[in-house]
Every structure is written in C-alpha cells, then in structure tokens.
Amino acid sequence: MHPKIANLADGLKETLVALRRDLHCYPEPGWTEFRTASLVVKKLKELGYEVHYGSEVIKEEAMMGVPTPEELARRQKQALEQGADPEIVARMEGGKTGVMAILDTGRPGPTLGFRFDMDANDVEEARDPDHRPFAQGFASKNPGAMHACGHDAHTAIGLGLAEVLVGIKDELKGRIKLVFQPAEEGVRGARAMVEAGVVDDVDYMLGIHVGISNRRVGQVVCGGQGFLATTKLDVTFTGVPAHAGGEPEAGHNALLAAATAALNLHAISRHSGGATRINVGTLVAGSGRNVIPSRAEMKIETRGATTELNDFVRERAYKILQGAALMHEVEVEIKETGAALGGEVSASLAQKLADIAKTVPGVTEVTEFGPAGGSEDYSYFMARVQELGGQATYVILGTEIAAGHHNARFDINEDVLPLGVKFLGEVAYRLSTTLPPTR
DSSP, X not given: OOHHHHHHHHHTHHHHHHHHHHHHHSOOBTTOOHHHHHHHHHHHHHTTOEEEEGGGTOOGGGOOSOOOHHHHHHHXXXXXXXXXXXXXXXXXXXXXXXXXXXXXXXXXXXXEEEEEEOOBBSOOOOOOTTSHHHHTTOSOSSTTOBOOSSHHHHHXXXXXXXXXXXXXXXXXXXXXXXXXXXXTTTTOSHHXXXXXXXXXXXXXXXXXXXXXXXXXXXXXXXXXXXXXXXXXXXXXXXOBOOBTTTOGGGOBOHHHHHHHHHHHHTTOOOBTTBOEEEEEEEEEEOSOTTBOOOEEEEEEEEEESSHHHHHHHHHHHHHHHHHHHHHTTOEEEEEEEEEEOOOOOOHHHHHHHHHHHTTSTTOOEEESSEEOOSOOTHHHHHHHHXXXXXXXXXXXXXXXXXXXXXXXXXXXXTTHHHXXXXXXXXXXXXXXXXXXXXX
C-alpha cells in the first residue's frame, strides 16, 4: 500500500470521529440536508475542489418524494440556526441538497466517481444511558430524525477521502468526482443527480455502505450484490361523502376502494423469473362512523429481483388501483415517490478492488461478492455508468453495530472511518493510473 495514503488516513482519525459525531448530532432527512450539505460544500472548497451543488447537480423534474414547502422551510430555518452557511443554503432552495466535487489532476487518465449518501432516517433516537451517542453527548438534537443507517459515517469518510486525495494529488492521474447524495432513504435522490449528468463521464464508479451484514471492522465486500428493484407509491382515493344511515347510496366510498385494492394487491401473482414483493404499508381513511368515507390514503411498495420483475409487479399494481377506483366510482391519484433499479456490479472492477483491499493494513477479510441487502438507489449511478461503457461496483465496509440499521439504538465502531478512507484512497490511487475501460 502507498505509505503516504496510510499515514494521512491514520492521522485523520480524531478529525473523522469528531466530524461523524457532529453530523450525528444534526441529522436531516431526505431533501432537507441543508446543514450537512453546507458543511460538505465549505470543506471541499477549503480543500481546493471545484464544487457544484444545488440545481447544478439536481434535475428538479426527477426529484421524488420531496417534502412539502412548509417542511422544507422549517428544516431550512433549523439548519441555519444550527450553523449552516446562508449563502450556500440559498442555492439549495426547494431541497436541492446534492453536492459534487471534482479534483482534476491535469494529467490524462480515467474519471473516477465515489458516491456518499448524507441523509438521516425518520427515527427518534434512544435516550438511554447505555446508548453511547446519548451517554457521550452526541445523540440527535433534531426530534424525529436520527442517523440510524450510518450515512453520517459515509459523509465523514467522503470528506476524509477528499483530504487524502489532495495530499497525493501530484501522484494521481485523470479526474476524481466525489458525489454527496441526498435522499437515499426511500430511494428518492439518486435519479435526480443521474439525470443531471453528474456521472456521464465516469469510467469507474463506487458506492459504499458501512455494516449491513458485515459486523466486524476489517471486513470488506468489494461487490455488493442482490439489489432489489423497487417502486414506492403514494395513492389517494377521493370519493363522495354522504350520511351512512340517511342516504348511503349518494356516497362513493373511498375506504372500500382502498380496501379492495389492498386485498387484490397482495394477490398479485408471483413470477417464475425470480423474487417479487409487494406491501401495503399504510391505509388511512374515513372521518366518522356515520359518514361514507370520501378519502383514503395508502403507501405501497413493490420490489423485484430485477428491474423487469419489479416492473411486472408495478404495472399490475397500477391496474388493480385503477380497477378498484372504477368499481367504487371514486377517483384515484398515484404518485411515484421513490424508485431504485436492480442490476449487477461490474465483476472485473470488484475483483480489482479485492486485490487492492488485500494490501491495505487493517483489512482482515476480503470478499469479492456478497449480499448488499434490500434496495439502493445507488443502482441508478451504477446503471448509468455501465450503460455508457464504464464499470461500477458497491463496497461494504464491515463494522460492529450496537443495533440493526434503522434502529433507535444504532451506532458503529468508529475505527471503520480511517480504514474506509485508507482503502478508498488506495483504490483511487491505483485506479487513476489504470487505463479506462474501452467505451
């Protein structure tokens, strides 16, 4: 391994821990990462990167599941009160909280891309003395929000990598893009950055995640596989209210339409081509026992082992929702509020990374391919890079965790932070001097 990368990364440990804990204190859910993104922009500019953010890297028409204007304004005000830079935040109006930084070495070589997600979960953090963030004073200060999936660690690793790359810039070739993505939770944010073209010139692309099914620092999976394609749907049925006893025939029952749809959605046929899923997560309807319900709201998700299998379920779900509305003479509105693709990592790139990982001090167990778990909208970045002739993979950095992902007691072993920076720094160094894939 390059000794300078190792020394730089090891020397950043205290800084990385402090940064991760600061981010953990101020978690921001998807499309409201105003303080987080402001901090990222400032640090990258201080390091000398060419930094793009806001509408430069987010295509508004492709944003999914954006909070209400009122919620965005509330979160923006909160971010400013918690130290966000007002000028930077102003350029992120409407939730455009993505950031992309470029390090151009000025020498011919490939373009590398690294994706780091920044958003938090809608989880109330535990306030017990045996929960380390609470006991040591860095638990969430924002009610109803928590970094319960490790994205605070991802952001810290990304900024640590940025610093290491500057330290070895004279030895690198080509260009390196660091992509800090909003709204990964609910798979809402990647598509808007991809459609803004941020990775269209990338030859080698990496996404990272800490933990998942790898529960020891030192474990590295170089090709996380098995992404489930998914679609998130918000559905509203609108009917006509009426007196349930006096004139029931005058009403059009939105609750019954939703109930009809719910039962039939779960009756969608399985598929011989692979695993499929559907879930009606919520159904809220009605206003009183003697009123024909005029409104019903549902939150639904479909999943498939491939994009095609998910499309199979999603298309049938639309037909069932529309058919239930027709049957009960109500209106239906269907909004896609999140989505991710299926896909496979580039095997040759995963194998290259495995060879690199074996040279990194602190890496104790290297796996070329392993389960990534669930759905990830990094799949949009991966698919775009591969579609344009590049290679992409998904890296899992093992860490001990205090509780499962999305749990109120989630916490990590912070030793993963400098190790992650060290590994990614070595990857950047080695790949930057590799010939790009033939396009």
